[in-house]
Amino acid sequence: MSDNDTLDVKREKFSSFFLIEHPITINIVPITSDATNIDMKTFEQSMPYAFRISAEMSEIESQALRPFRNMGEKFEELIDYLQLQARKMDLMMSYILQQQDNEEFRATTQKFGGGGLSVYSSTQVNLGECVEAKLFLEDEAAAVYTYAEAINCKKIEDRYLVDYYFTHIREQDQELLVRASLHLQTKQLRIQKNS
Numbered sequence: 001m002s003d004n005d006t007l008d009v010k011r012e013k014f015s016s017f018f019l020i021e022h023p024i025t026i027n028i029v030p031i032t033s034d035a036t037n038i039d040m041k042t043f044e045q046s047m048p049y050a051f052r053i054s055a056e057m058s059e060i061e062s063q064a065l066r067p068f069r070n071m072g073e074k075f076e077e078l079i080d081y082l083q084l085q086a087r088k089m090d091l092m093m094s095y096i097l098q099q100q101d102n103e104e105f106r107a108t109t110q111k112f113g114g115g116g117l118s119v120y121s122s123t124q125v126n127l128g129e130c131v132e133a134k135l136f137l138e139d140e141a142a143a144v145y146t147y148a149e150a151i152n153c154k155k156i157e158d159r160y161l162v163d164y165y166f167t168h169i170r171e172q173d174q175e176l177l178v179r180a181s182l183h184l185q186t187k188q189l190r191i192q193k194n195s
Contacts, residue, residue: 007127010151014165017115020181020188024112027105027134028119028164036130036147036167043147043168050096051134051145057093059172090141097143100134109135114178116148116165125150125162133164140180144173 005013044052064082110118112135127150135144148164166174 010165014115017113019111019113021111023108025136029105029132033130047145054142094141114174118163121160125153
């Protein structure tokens with residue numbers, strides 16, 4: 001992500017990722033644009049520790065179970081056991097991550113994806129306004145910490161729909177958001193198919 005991108009380029013990058021309409025809990029904390037004038041290494045070092053390990057735990061879990069999936073039926077009980085252990089860890093990680101949720105800054109997404117998120121606001125947000133965003137993905141037992149910038153603010157009835165473009169996000173967190181959005185889309189399609 002480049003700080004030198006124009007507003008149009010940021011909007012294009014935001015839209016280049018699949019966005020799913022789905023409510024997830026987020027925290028949006030206003031920060032100065034000066035705070036975002038840092039490189040990725042400094043950004044990663046400033047992240048709360050729980051967010052740093054969240055994506056890594058999710059990735060380790062998926063890699064650890066992958067070899068067993070192709071070993072046939074005789075390993076099904078072992079796979080079930082390992083999945084139960086992984087689920088226990090997911091529940092513990094979810095609990096730890098929920099401690100990072102600050103009710104004062106809590107909001108719910110209208111949609112999200114690998115390039116950003118959209119959220120309703122009761123007040124107008126200026127384009128270029130920067131925020132610290134924490135996204136809590138309950139279904140994935142994970143959370144993402146990012147810096148974002150307002151790139152659109154559209155009045156809809158008595159509130160505003162604001163699009164935030166991720167200016168600082170780790171690659172593994174972006175991949176996690178992409179996977180989460182695709183998992184949710186699959187669930188939505190199954191529900192539509194069965195109704």
